[in-house]
Amino acid sequence: MTSALARPGATPRRIAYLGTPEVAVPTLRAIHAAGFEIPIVVSRPDRRRGRGGALSPSPVKAAALELGLEVTDDLAALVRHDVDLAVVVAYGRIIPTALLEHIPMVNLHFSLLPRWRGAAPVERALLAGDTHTGVCLMAVAEGLDTGDVYATATTDIAGDDTLETLRSRLVAAGTDLVLQALREGFGEPRPQVGEPITATKIDPAELELDWTAPAQQLSRLVRLGGARTTFRGRLLKVWAARVVHRQDLAPGHLDGVVVGTGDGALELVEVQVEGRGRVAAADWRNGVRPTDEDRLGR
Incomplete structure (x- = not known):
């Protein structure tokens, strides 16, 4: 079956954005700076942070407010907005099937799938001693990081790479993938090939x-x-x-x-x-x- 995003002329202009931590901020800013309309941003609820325990917004919510964008922690709000596509970057919650049937969604995942599916792909690649890793732009599916892949970018892992330097490089490469797909089209996604490995959170x-x-x-x-x-x-x-x-x-x-x-x-x-x-x-x-x-x- 041909993906709706792969159809000729399928270049979405109205983009919903789902993300939460700092790692998801650069892509949001880049989509906004590129002139795409972002009717709604969805992020995780405010959390108590710091010694005082005051409620603070997620980095993505703070960036969205700074950009003058509407932001909510209610996923159901997506259906009340006319959007062509939702871009998901480190949102931190499984997307309900009903929403996947209503809105085309793509996810930016920081590994070369199916290796390192899950919550800590960059950490696991570094800890395992992988010589290279990458980023995938993929369709959001019901399973955990199981969707077909639209595009990938690869980077070597240097002997002096830290989590911060490697992650920054992957975020930049992934942001480029998203912008290129939004401007030029997504093409037909490819199924993931290889043995799945799960990237559990670091204990x-x-x-x-x-x-x-x-x-x-x-x-x-x-x-x-x-x-x-x-x-x-x-x-x-x-x-x-x-x-x-x-x-x-x-x-x-x-x-x-x-x-x-x-x-x-x-x-x-x-x-x-x-x-x-x-x-x-x-x-x-x-x-x-x-x-x-x-x-x-x-």
């Missing part, structure tokens, strides 16, 4: 640095953001580190800011002691003055 326990693990694995955890260990019984977060070629340190043992791992060593670059700000690892080391008996991870 906080996964961010614990096990110093018996390989150095490259620990480096990927650090580049994910929020990796942690302990030193003298206190939490120590490691925000930046690099793999170094040393075999003379046992796991968790320190030599300056170099820590032994299961197959080599990791040089700490930036750390954060519980309750304090981030500092250069060398400054932290000079302050605590580790002894030969000290170990990371205890």
Whole structure:
């Protein structure tokens, strides 16, 4: 069956937008800047944030209000607007089947499907040591990220990529895919090919640095953001580190800011002691003055 968006002359002009976190803001801004009409933006409800617990809008809602767009947290409001298409980017909720039958919808997903379907595709690609990943512009279907694919873009994952740098690159590439499809047409979507792999959310326990693990694995955890260990019984977060070629340190043992791992060593670059700000690892080391008996991870 031919997709309605693949029909000749199918270039939608009135676009509904569904998204919630910061990662979904650039695409909204780009669609608006390109001159497409956005009658309605749907985002998740306001949440209590910060120490005061005040209600705050999602990043997408805040951006929509700044742009003077109508915004709601009610999905059903979509049917009350005359739109040609809904673009979905990290909305955070399954779309009901009734809406899918009423409005054509496309989703921007930050992986090369069917690898890394689910909530944390960029995190899982980085953590798994994938050499490349990408972004898919796909039809929204009933299943989780199971829809046919209109277009893809691929990027290599560099050895120094962090979650932030990789995600930013994917957002930019995905935004380009959306704008190109809106301007030039979507074409006929293709079924996903390959073995599906689910990208579950990162469990906080996964961010614990096990110093018996390989150095490259620990480096990927650090580049994910929020990796942690302990030193003298206190939490120590490691925000930046690099793999170094040393075999003379046992796991968790320190030599300056170099820590032994299961197959080599990791040089700490930036750390954060519980309750304090981030500092250069060398400054932290000079302050605590580790002894030969000290170990990371205890």
